[in-house]
Amino acid sequence: MALTCSDIPKILLAILLPPIGVFLERGCDNHLIICILLTILGYIPGIIYALYIIFAY
Incomplete structure (x- = not known):
């Protein structure tokens, strides 16, 4: 997927x-909960x- 300015x-x-990036x-x-636990x-x-979630979606 293309990287956008947002x-x-x-x-x-x-x-x-990391949890803030996933939340946004x-x-x-459930992704937020997993990220909080991993953090x-x-x-x-x-x-x-968090970077995986941002780049995957």
Whole structure:
């Protein structure tokens, strides 16, 4: 999928606070819960998952 201008702030937020980036992309659903858990378990897995969600959708 093509990268749009609205994805750039989401990517920056996904690097700083991964759940915020997922929330902006998908809203409040199971992806947000998974991202929060991954961020609690380790910051890097949360970032990877958030970037995956942003680039996949």
